[in-house]
Amino acid sequence: MTPPSDPAAPGSAALFARARAVTPGGVNSPVRAFQAVGGTPRFIESARGAFLRDVDGTEYVDLVCSWGPVLLGHAHPAVQEAVAAAVARGTSYGTPTRPEVELAEEIVDRTPVDQVRLVSSGTEATMSAIRLARGFTGRDLIVKFAGCYHGHVDSLLAAAGSGLATFAVPGTPGVPAASTAATMVLPYNDRAAVERVFAEHGDEIACLVTEASPGNMGVVPPLPGFNGFLADICARHGALFVSDEVMTGFRVARSGQWGLDGAREGWRPDLLTFGKVMGGGFPAAAFGGRADVMGMLSPDGPVYQAGTLSGNPVATTAGLATLRAATDAVYAHIDRAAGLLAEEVDKALAEAGVPHVVQAGGNMFSVFLFDDPVEAVRDFATASAQNLDRYAAFFHAMLGQGIYLPPSAFEAWFLSSAHDDQVLDRVVAALPVAARAAAAVPPRGEA
Ligand SMILES: Cc1ncc(COP(=O)(O)O)c(C=O)c1O
Numbered sequence: 001m002t003p004p005s006d007p008a009a010p011g012s013a014a015l016f017a018r019a020r021a022v023t024p025g026g027v028n029s030p031v032r033a034f035q036a037v038g039g040t041p042r043f044i045e046s047a048r049g050a051f052l053r054d055v056d057g058t059e060y061v062d063l064v065c066s067w068g069p070v071l072l073g074h075a076h077p078a079v080q081e082a083v084a085a086a087v088a089r090g091t092s093y094g095t096p097t098r099p100e101v102e103l104a105e106e107i108v109d110r111t112p113v114d115q116v117r118l119v120s121s122g123t124e125a126t127m128s129a130i131r132l133a134r135g136f137t138g139r140d141l142i143v144k145f146a147g148c149y150h151g152h153v154d155s156l157l158a159a160a161g162s163g164l165a166t167f168a169v170p171g172t173p174g175v176p177a178a179s180t181a182a183t184m185v186l187p188y189n190d191r192a193a194v195e196r197v198f199a200e201h202g203d204e205i206a207c208l209v210t211e212a213s214p215g216n217m218g219v220v221p222p223l224p225g226f227n228g229f230l231a232d233i234c235a236r237h238g239a240l241f242v243s244d245e246v247m248t249g250f251r252v253a254r255s256g257q258w259g260l261d262g263a264r265e266g267w268r269p270d271l272l273t274f275g276k277v278m279g280g281g282f283p284a285a286a287f288g289g290r291a292d293v294m295g296m297l298s299p300d301g302p303v304y305q306a307g308t309l310s311g312n313p314v315a316t317t318a319g320l321a322t323l324r325a326a327t328d329a330v331y332a333h334i335d336r337a338a339g340l341l342a343e344e345v346d347k348a349l350a351e352a353g354v355p356h357v358v359q360a361g362g363n364m365f366s367v368f369l370f371d372d373p374v375e376a377v378r379d380f381a382t383a384s385a386q387n388l389d390r391y392a393a394f395f396h397a398m399l400g401q402g403i404y405l406p407p408s409a410f411e412a413w414f415l416s417s418a419h420d421d422q423v424l425d426r427v428v429a430a431l432p433v434a435a436r437a438a439a440a441v442p443p444r445g446e447a
Contacts, residue, residue, distance in 0.1 A: 050418040129273050
């Protein structure tokens with residue numbers, strides 16, 4: 001199929017046509033294809049600070065930040081210098097190295113994990129954490145929440161079955177029913193559903209896995225006390241509480257989402273998963289937790305896990321340089337910028353008369369555009385009631401004004417320490433046009 005030509009981005013359109021000939025959908029990760037919003041994905045040639053530049057030379061304020069990793073802005077000098085020096089020393093040895101020890105120490109210092117194992121992607125981290133939880137407990141069942149994404153792990157690509165306490169069905173072709181038969185999918189933020197499942201299956205559950213503060217159904221933060229409740233109910237039933245901080249880790253705070261709730265409330269997950277920011281823009285991720293649980297991992301224990309490029313010296317150097325530069329001032333800056341921007345988005349949509357919810361979890365936020373007023377989005381069912389055509393119109397109106405938003409309504413907006421007041425002003429100036437474009441889309445049923 002020939003992709004539509006795009007007069008605004010002829011270079012991207014031409015590359016997209018070539019890409020589609022040799023790569024399914026023309027992309028190496030589906031959301032990049034713009035299928036949720038239509039049009040031509042921008043092929044980016046370079047990035048600096050808060051800006052992306054595409055192959056046509058058009059510049060965009062970047063509110064995706066590589067889907068989270070870019071905490072310090074693109075091409076941060078400290079990260080670049082550290083990476084250049086690392087590359088000059090060779091790129092992979094297949095042996096233990098100093099930077100991986102130092103990165104692990106930094107993670108142990110910031111988070112409640114006793115020990116950590118480095119891997120190459122968030123998917124690998126959650127997959128390995130689940131294997132470890134099953135190995136440690138000797139149980140098979142997993143509990144997860146609808147709308148939480150944990151990477152493309154077979155057992156977690158699960159959709160809720162016909163009833164709440166029933167087992168899940170595969171969420172995609174290619175996942176055997178056997179892989180999701182031991183997974184249960186519950187509505188997010190629903191304590192009663194969690195209590196029911198533990199009452200019925202408590203002594204069979206290996207772990208409950210949740211995004212520490214979900215960003216993959218749009219931003220739907222945990223209700224106050226919800227994560228602590230999950231930690232407690234897992235502990236009471238001998239199940240492990242696995243908090244997925246791949247997105248939130250080292251982004252929403254120095255110690256991730258746990259720094260915003262668990263550290264203050266006095267509980268900790270048994271296992272945590274990390275990725276994105278800790279790789280400094282390179283493929284690096286991790287899982288870690290209680291020493292007795294991590295001690296089950298090979299080579300000390302019987303649960304097998306390995307990786308040729310795990311703890312790669314360039315990736316760990318980039319991650320370490322990023323975390324060392326991620327000071328309290330960086331988090332304070334991003335918190336303020338995200339707060340201001342979320343407020344302006346809310347204002348512009350209200351002025352245009354678009355029923356909407358702008359919702360934040362720490363310094364991540366997102367916007368939900370509806371046909372009718374909705375008070376808050378607490379779960380995936382409510383998030384799914386959005387009018388996605390309204391978001392597509394909003395997205396393209398922003399893109400046309402040089403603002404690059406997530407090309408899907410089910411994603412978080414990310415900022416960096418390079419998003420200064422001048423950059424924010426540019427985004428704010430574009431909002432009224434985009435809000436009016438969203439308002440011009442008729443409610444579904446009237447279209
Ligand atoms: C919360 C969460 N967990 C896991 C993953 C998977 O990470 P990766 O894409 O590095 O495999 C993601 C990716 O977006 C994520 O947001």
